[in-house]
Amino acid sequence: SQQGEEDPQALSIQEGENATMNCSYKTSINNLQWYRQNSGRGLVHLILIRSNEREKHSGRLRVTLDTSKKSSSLLITASRAADTASYFCATWTGNQFYFGTGTSLTVIP
Amino acid sequence: EAQVTQNPRYLITVTGKKLTVTCSQNMNHEYMSWYRQDPGLGLRQIYYSMNVEVTDKGDVPEGYKVSRKEKRNFPLILESPSPNQTSLYFCASSLLGSFADTQYFGPGTRLTVL
Numbered sequence: 001s002q003q004g005e006e007d008p009q010a011l012s013i014q015e016g017e018n019a020t021m022n023c024s025y026k027t028s029i030n031n032l033q034w035y036r037q038n039s040g041r042g043l044v045h046l047i048l049i050r051s052n053e054r055e056k057h058s059g060r061l062r063v064t065l066d067t068s069k070k071s072s073s074l075l076i077t078a079s080r081a082a083d084t085a086s087y088f089c090a091t092w093t094g095n096q097f098y099f100g101t102g103t104s105l106t107v108i109p
Numbered sequence: 110e111a112q113v114t115q116n117p118r119y120l121i122t123v124t125g126k127k128l129t130v131t132c133s134q135n136m137n138h139e140y141m142s143w144y145r146q147d148p149g150l151g152l153r154q155i156y157y158s159m160n161v162e163v164t165d166k167g168d169v170p171e172g173y174k175v176s177r178k179e180k181r182n183f184p185l186i187l188e189s190p191s192p193n194q195t196s197l198y199f200c201a202s203s204l205l206g207s208f209a210d211t212q213y214f215g216p217g218t219r220l221t222v223l
Contacts, residue, residue, distance in 0.1 A: 043199070045213075
């Protein structure tokens with residue numbers, strides 16, 4: 001399977017702290033995307049980082065990509081209770097998107 | 110409003126009773142796909158379609174059928190559902206079906222097969 005894996009599977013932090021989650025993937029990529037899923041709802045795209053980029057920012061999100069290690073990380077700074085959700089990385093290979101298994105983030109008010 | 114819609118949102122059925130989950134998008138997207146989501150397994154692609162009348166198997170196609178007769182619609186058909194198809198299903202679409210695309214997801218269909 002070309003599916004990625006997120007680490008940790010679950011993360012619980014206090015509001016205001018930073019949350020970091022990691023993604024590893026198996027094949028070479030053109031880009032890597034991160035998605036967010038509120039409980040039982042559809043996924044929503046957060047950010048895309050291209051294979052020739054090492055770091056990208058969007059608001060409180062910071063994504064890094066290390067193609068030599070086939071890994072990416074998503075950092076959410078100054079977390080809020082509303083950030084509670086599951087986060088997935090996704091890659092495109094051939095004609096398919098492949099999603100990781102997700103990190104469940106709980107932000108405690 | 111640009112969106113992907115799915116119906117029904119919740120469905121409880123019995124083994125062997127054929128069912129169809131509809132999916133429609135209003136963004137003129139070429140690429141559409143179906144996923145199932147199970148605890149600990151993430152999202153797994155069932156089928157995808159690059160364009161009208163073009164469909165291909167994803168990673169877990171067994172027990173499912175799809176059709177793409179119109180660009181906007183991509184129904185998922187379970188001819189003879191079984192309990193192992195109990196899952197949360199998502200339809201998604203993207204503009205062209207390429208590495209640069211982002212996917213837009215429907216709200217999900219929670220299916221229980223008894």
